[in-house]
Amino acid sequence: MHRLAEAVILAVRAHGEHGAVVRALTRQDGVQPGYVRGGRSRGLRPVLQPANAIRGEWRARTGEQLAALTVEPLHSRAALHAEPLPAAALAWLTALTAAALPEAQPYPRVYDGLTGVLDAVEAAPSARGWAAALARYELLLLAELGFGLDLSACIASGALDDLAFVSPKSGGAVSRAAAAGYEARLYALPVFLREGGMADWPDVFDALRITGHFLARDILIDRRSEPLAARTRLVDLMKRAVA
Incomplete structure (x- = not known):
């Protein structure tokens, strides 16, 4: 087995005295694990950090064997690990992706979504610039793994307009009219989660409440x-940060 691909590092685990097992997300081949000889060395530790972009070369005699991995750094996000909010975002995004995705199955949309939100975290001067993208990434991951929310029409009436809530049971949107009297049992649906664009903090937290519920329940x-x-x-x- 020989594979050469660009990838985003998701997780790094010490192995033996000097090596490390790295799990990285490629666009065409999904999550790929590999053993990096000397991965705990002074030279490689800064490269082998979650969220960094690498060009990896995986080699193994059989598909069942843990591949030997050599890495070439492409882009480092190491500086973000010194800032509490961006560091927390990188830690969550990479840990979520590593835990949720099965190995060796392609998820090109997840790869594109992850790199996009990581770029947003790196580029935005404050969390308000990337918080909405983070929520939409969680929504994308749910959809790609077969647990997508149906936010296109009201699950109760079929209405296409004034969709204001989400059912915590079905994951379907609910119109304001159909939700009358049951609002307290439903999640508020922020507009940006359906239509994109920027979002104010209350809407971001409403979105994260929705995606967090389904991530914990289903994945x-x-x-x-x-x-x-x-x-x-x-x-x-x-x-x-917003208090």
């Missing part, structure tokens, strides 16, 4: 639930 379950702590920390930091 981050059992042993994969550990990354949720990183999400809790990120949301807490966001709330402090």
Whole structure:
């Protein structure tokens, strides 16, 4: 097996005295693990950080064997790890993606979405510039894994207009008229989650409440639930930033 591809590092785990097992997301071949000889060395530690972009070369004798991986740095986001909010965003995005995606299955839209939101975190002067993109990435991941929310029409009436809520059970949109009397049992649906664009903080937190519910219910379950702590920390930091 020989593979050469650009990738985003998702997770790094020490292996042995000097090496590291790296899981990275490629566009065409999905999540690919590999053993990096000397991965804990002074020269490679700055390269092998979650969210960094690399060109990886994976080699193995068989498809079942853990591939040997050599890396070439393409783009470093290491400086963001020194800033609390961007660092928390990178930690959550990479941990979520690593936990949610099965290995060796292509998810090109997830790869594009992840690189896009990582670029937004890096480019925006404040969290307000990327928080909406982060929520939309979570929505995309749910959809790509088969747990997409139906926000196109009211699940109760079929109405296409005035969609103001989301059902926590079905994941379907609910119109304001159909929700009358049941608002407290539903999630508020911010407009940007359906139509894109920028969002104010109240809308961002409404969106994160929706996506967080379905991520925890449908994807981050059992042993994969550990990354949720990183999400809790990120949301807490966001709330402090706007308090």
